[in-house]
Amino acid sequence: MPPIKVKMLETEGGAGATKAARTKRPRPQTRIQREKQEVILEAALDVFSREGFRGATIDQIAEAAGMSKPNLLYYFPRKEEIYKRLMTEMLDIWLAPLREIDSVGDPVSELRSYIRRKIEMSRDYPRQSRLFANEMLQGGPRVVDVLETDLKTLVDDKAQIMLGWMETGKIVRTDPYHLIFSIWATTQHYADFDVQVRAVLGKDRGGEGRFEDAARFLENLFLYGLLPK
Amino acid sequence: MPPIKVKMLETEGGAGATKAARTKRPRPQTRIQREKQEVILEAALDVFSREGFRGATIDQIAEAAGMSKPNLLYYFPRKEEIYKRLMTEMLDIWLAPLREIDSVGDPVSELRSYIRRKIEMSRDYPRQSRLFANEMLQGGPRVVDVLETDLKTLVDDKAQIMLGWMETGKIVRTDPYHLIFSIWATTQHYADFDVQVRAVLGKDRGGEGRFEDAARFLENLFLYGLLPK
DNA sequence: CAGAAATTTGACCAGTTGGAAAAAACGCTA
DNA sequence: TAGCGTTTTTTCCAACTGGTCAAATTTCTG
Numbered sequence: 001m002p003p004i005k006v007k008m009l010e011t012e013g014g015a016g017a018t019k020a021a022r023t024k025r026p027r028p029q030t031r032i033q034r035e036k037q038e039v040i041l042e043a044a045l046d047v048f049s050r051e052g053f054r055g056a057t058i059d060q061i062a063e064a065a066g067m068s069k070p071n072l073l074y075y076f077p078r079k080e081e082i083y084k085r086l087m088t089e090m091l092d093i094w095l096a097p098l099r100e101i102d103s104v105g106d107p108v109s110e111l112r113s114y115i116r117r118k119i120e121m122s123r124d125y126p127r128q129s130r131l132f133a134n135e136m137l138q139g140g141p142r143v144v145d146v147l148e149t150d151l152k153t154l155v156d157d158k159a160q161i162m163l164g165w166m167e168t169g170k171i172v173r174t175d176p177y178h179l180i181f182s183i184w185a186t187t188q189h190y191a192d193f194d195v196q197v198r199a200v201l202g203k204d205r206g207g208e209g210r211f212e213d214a215a216r217f218l219e220n221l222f223l224y225g226l227l228p229k
Numbered sequence: 230m231p232p233i234k235v236k237m238l239e240t241e242g243g244a245g246a247t248k249a250a251r252t253k254r255p256r257p258q259t260r261i262q263r264e265k266q267e268v269i270l271e272a273a274l275d276v277f278s279r280e281g282f283r284g285a286t287i288d289q290i291a292e293a294a295g296m297s298k299p300n301l302l303y304y305f306p307r308k309e310e311i312y313k314r315l316m317t318e319m320l321d322i323w324l325a326p327l328r329e330i331d332s333v334g335d336p337v338s339e340l341r342s343y344i345r346r347k348i349e350m351s352r353d354y355p356r357q358s359r360l361f362a363n364e365m366l367q368g369g370p371r372v373v374d375v376l377e378t379d380l381k382t383l384v385d386d387k388a389q390i391m392l393g394w395m396e397t398g399k400i401v402r403t404d405p406y407h408l409i410f411s412i413w414a415t416t417q418h419y420a421d422f423d424v425q426v427r428a429v430l431g432k433d434r435g436g437e438g439r440f441e442d443a444a445r446f447l448e449n450l451f452l453y454g455l456l457p458k
Numbered sequence: 459c460a461g462a463a464a465t466t467t468g469a470c471c472a473g474t475t476g477g478a479a480a481a482a483a484c485g486c487t488a
Numbered sequence: 489t490a491g492c493g494t495t496t497t498t499t500c501c502a503a504c505t506g507g508t509c510a511a512a513t514t515t516c517t518g
Binding site for chain 2: 049050051052053054055056108111130133134136137138139140144147148151152155169170171172174175177178179180181182184185186188189190192193194195196197199200201202205213214217218220221222223224225226227228229
């Protein structure tokens with residue numbers, strides 16, 4: 001059996017892991033470390049969300065972050081480290097709205113505000129959405145396990161809640177899993193396919209208002225469908 | 230004004246553009262050329278749809294196609310050439326269902342079968358869907374112009390048809406653009422986010438049946454929504 | 459301000475990448 | 489089957505890639 005794994009923690013405490021820092025208790029992060037790491041993560045989010053893991057290069061990220069490659073590598077010793085950090089941060093943000101769904105609240109207003117929150121995420125965190133989408137397209141090699149455990153558990157839970165709602169007759173009886181998928185799909189579309197959305201809407205309708213339009217449209221679609229009563 | 234552009238046609242006629250072939254009239258494609266090009270495009274679709282343009286390498290494609298890199302380059306002299314071919318082929322497939330929407334047919338059955346066709350596309354051409362998604366995430370540098378012209382025109386046209394349907398009262402009055410977006414999003418989700426869908430559905434429900442389930446769910450959602458009548 | 463620690467830089471490296479060139483092998487047809 | 493065009497392989501290259509290392513510089517702390 002191998003010794004205790006500290007590998008994943010190497011970035012913690014401080015960046016440049018001097019011999020001293022490795023053997024003694026980790027020093028607290030300096031101001032510069034916090035700042036630069038933030039700048040790097042910000043730049044990396046830009047690049048990774050566009051190009052995916054393989055397509056992105058350290059040079060690109062370093063340039064976007066306004067520093068030299070070796071300097072960047074001083075803070076994050078490997079490319080994958082940056083990516084992994086972004087992935088966990090992103091997953092937190094991505095899951096938050098789903099977590100908020102409450103079994104106690106009114107089904108209709110719960111669903112309505114879930115859709116709202118997800119649309120707002122597409123508006124406010126489009127790069128995180130694209131980062132996730134990119135990872136999915138690649139088959140999610142770095143997150144499958146999270147999807148199969150944490151995500152699945154969470155969705156199972158929320159699906160159960162929705163089944164409860166359906167029991168009460170407040171919403172129609174249908175497949176809660178595909179319902180959740182369709183909310184994900186429709187809302188994230190506005191971040192992931194932004195180019196397409198704006199191209200199709202054209203200059204006049206493609207402005208910031210598109211998110212509000214989308215939210216209103218989706219609320220109506222999900223509640224009432226297309227058939228007149 | 231520049232002379233006639235033959236640049237885009239270089240691949241045409243034959244692969245290895247010998248001096249003779251360039252100056253004389255193009256020779257017809259040989260059997261081997263057709264076959265190998267097919268094999269290459271098939272392999273390239275695999276790789277590009279996973280890794281995106283930058284992330285994919287000629288070596289990967291060559292290996293997947295079972296040939297050496299220089300041999301592959303004999304058929305497609307540059308990486309971008311392969312990608313562009315795949316893009317146009319994909320766009321054709323991708324647009325086909327939308328093109329089929331007919332103003333004459335019954336609105337409800339037109340919409341229903343549009344959703345069906347799009348779900349079937351996700352089932353039968355998932356790689357093309359992912360290729361497109363990948364291009365979108367990168368900001369669509371190689372297709373924006375097509376989106377802003379051909380696609381926009383087509384969508385404008387179909388949106389007009391839908392507005393007509395709404396006039397007749399057969400379907401509810403709503404935003405046809407966002408309606409189209411939501412159909413795209415929900416259906417393509419099953420190709421683009423396949424890993425996630427299967428992870429969440431689990432082994433038991435994640436089989437081939439998921440496409441049929443999705444189709445049924447979406448038809449109901451789009452027609453009736455979630456509120457009980 | 460001195461010294462130590464933290465940060466940045468420049469030079470460097472081995473492996474990969476897209477692609478060129480030429481020679482070798484193949485296959486069709488006269 | 490000879491010959492010519494087609495296909496494949498071998499060799500090669502310059503640019504790029506992720507990453508290392510020691511030296512130089514800057515920043516913090518007493």
